[in-house]
Amino acid sequence: MSKEVTDSTVPSLTQYFGASEDKKDEAALPLGLAEATAKVGSLQLEDNHHTTKNEPEVCRIFSENAAQPKDPTATFFDLIGGNQSTDSNGIISDLGLPTTNEDVYAARVAVGTEADRRRDAWIPNEKTRQCLIQCATAAPGTYFPDKELLTMPGVLLEEELGDAIGEAVSMCLGEAEAAQRRALTATDVTQDERGLRELVQHGAYRAAINLTARLLTIYGQGRGRAGHPSKHSPHSLQLWFTRIALLIKTKAFGVASAEAEAFGQLEKPDIFYQFYPEMYKGRAGSIASFSFRLLLAELPMHCGKPKESLTKLFNVLAVTRKMLDNLKKGLCEDGNPMEISEADRQDSIRLWTGRETRVMHSIVNCALVLKDYELAMDLMGQLCDREGAPRHALLSALGRLHLQLGDISGAEVCFNEAGESKAGPPGVRELVDKGLLAIAQSAFDEAYVAFQQASQLEPSNIMILNNMGVCLLYGGHLKEAIAVLESAISSNPVHALQESLLLNLCTLYDMESSKGRMKKFALLRQISRYQADAPTTILEKLYG
């Protein structure tokens, strides 16, 4: 596997956004999921030496020119498919039998694989490191750490979340209409990880949050368990990651931040494998995934505390860079002088460089929340200069950043440079940028023309239709603006019925006097038909 990885030249964020096949396969996912689980079941029985056979498939996450996936779930599935890693079995495990599962886990996970080591690597802080050394050196069962060194999370939401759309429908359109709504709830799916994915897949985020609470109860981390010691496993922490991510996605930032508090920055010793020497003999690294770490660092900025996020993100960045530094010095990620093969080292450098890029993106986002444009521009400049960086997209983003703060000439320079980095006639990217530049110069008619040209290239692009609608309003064409936004919705209700477009449309309806209310109810009806979930802010706008 390592060979193939080394061959490919990888833009840094490929582990987040794979080859373009992802999109079209997506619809077939729920079906494929079942097959996938079956496949994992069989994999579980396989021995570690069989791994060589499976190798080529593993690399799909990393390789840019991925082979055509053989089955539609392959891209989604790369996590469990090829990589024989034992802990993937843990992740997919059936939660119905937690105890047996843990046993299987412990036996198989003992050493962990190269891919696991690479992915889970993390440098604990000094206090945690001391504690982990004590754990490892004490005779089994003799070391009991202070309670303050333990992570003791628990579900804080008192009740299950309801169907917000259904409630809005019954309030505005009557019980009869509400009764017709068929929304997925936590009870409609299997009570395990597979069911959870199914809910997420359908966008039923609130229902998925409810299911995570049920599943966490199995780990003794459900309602009312905050502040009580419990063991952590990759699976329980993955449930927490999913839960907090979904709370953020539904903009329930207060709850997310309260429930996340117990985890701190995932720096406590019980978040590391070394804390459980009997269970994960010799295995090192963070049980919590890197995504969880990043999510927790980003969380304060969504709760009005961007400065706190900035500190935490820079901390994550510093550790990431330290690990890259270690790798380049011939050590392991965490500074351990253990030998690793050159190919593995290159893979690891690639993985962590990608993660470093991702953290830098988060810092840019945080700087934007802080309106610290200098910091954002500085980081964007660094990102542009990175090896293999998608310069075209980044320069365009930098241009839009300049526009946002009002530096028109600076934006033009970036857009021109972006245009030069790509051959051929202006594409959607260039035309959209041109339109935005015209808006900054108050030339809304000119902007409209640019968006219209872009729309001819991508007629189904909702963003472009939306931008055309906005230009029409500024030009004094309210009705036409409404028509464009409505056409965007009717052509692709599943994707167009989203927050920002709805906010725009509601604003336009409000201009249309008393008729607006009926039109908003019609929108609500559509949302109820096509969406499993919607943010409460937009629902309030519809019946407010």
Place this chain on the structure above:
Amino acid sequence: METEEHLLSLKVMRLTRPSLASVIPVTCDSKDLPGNLFNNSLQQDPISVEGTETLSIGQFLLLPQTPVNIYLGEIFSSYICVYSESKQPVTNVSVKVDLQTSSQRLPLSANPPTPTLGTDETVNIVIHHEVKEIGTHILICEVTYQTATSQVMSFRKFFKIMVLKPLDVKTKFYNAENDDVYLEAQVQNITVGPICLEKVALDASQLFNVTSLNTTKNGKSIFGKTTILQPQAVCQFLYCLVPNEKLSSDLKLLSGATNIGKLDIVWRSNLGEKGRLQTSQLQRMSPDYGDIRMSVIELPNFVVLEDLFSFKCKLINNSERAVDLLIYLENVEGLAWCDISGRKLDTLQPLSHRILEFKCIPLIPGLRTISGIKLLDPFLKRTYTYDELGQETQCSANKIRK
């Protein structure tokens, strides 16, 4: 107050700049529990930008959702929509939009009347107005129309707008010895958000030639690529004004030239929202040159210890009579004069000047101030003392060579 029912309704929306909506990028590794689901949903979100999904620098225009302050010098724009809610057609619809400030009433729109307005039809007006006064403004929209029975109906709506001050500009002047004037302008952002200064220029009065000291030799701004001012932050600009020849040759005129010029400031904020301000005429304190004036015109920066050096001064007689002056050179520490003290200078005619050359030997190393020159006017029995005429650095010869 309007109490009667009307066939038309009126809505007004302030058109501030749209913003760029952005996603909260939640991503995960494919090994995480949600697999690619989060990444896919992010990628399919119309708000995210292809290629930079994890950056929240958006491109999706979002109409203004919250009221935004308006500042002096910005353009006030509004959308005015008159909507017919009646089943019967309405005729002769005219919409008059005025802006009442504390001092005047400005007509913003007087479109020709719309002959007929059917059901669900609208009259759309977009107004733009550069606000030039601080304080409360009232937008007055008056709609007049005729019903099917030819009855003339009319109603008005009022919208209050507070215009705030965006910038605080403080200026300081320095009248230099050589008649140049230096202007230091501090521009403070007193809006609530960061702004980008697009242009800060001094439109100098015709009496002066202005040089901006805010760029490097190759023409780049000393403030970097963009001059961003965070709220409450101050940016300082420096200008040098050189009196033109006609002015510098006439001391009376020069002393009376107190009008320096105006500062012209253009800034932009959210997505290019533009504002422009011009200060009133900036005034300097008129310099008092007195009857007899002496100023340094040539003085080396560095001189070598124990080596003779010379410097030149300009002596101006600004009075209406001819003067005969005696010059005295007093000892100063670290410096020895190489001249005769107490000698008489040639008669200086009214309103004329002469260049005097002085010779000295530096004795002690360091920064020294040229002082100790005295002029005596025996007619008036008046002494003019010139201390701190200029400064030079005295150092040993090998140091200079280095």
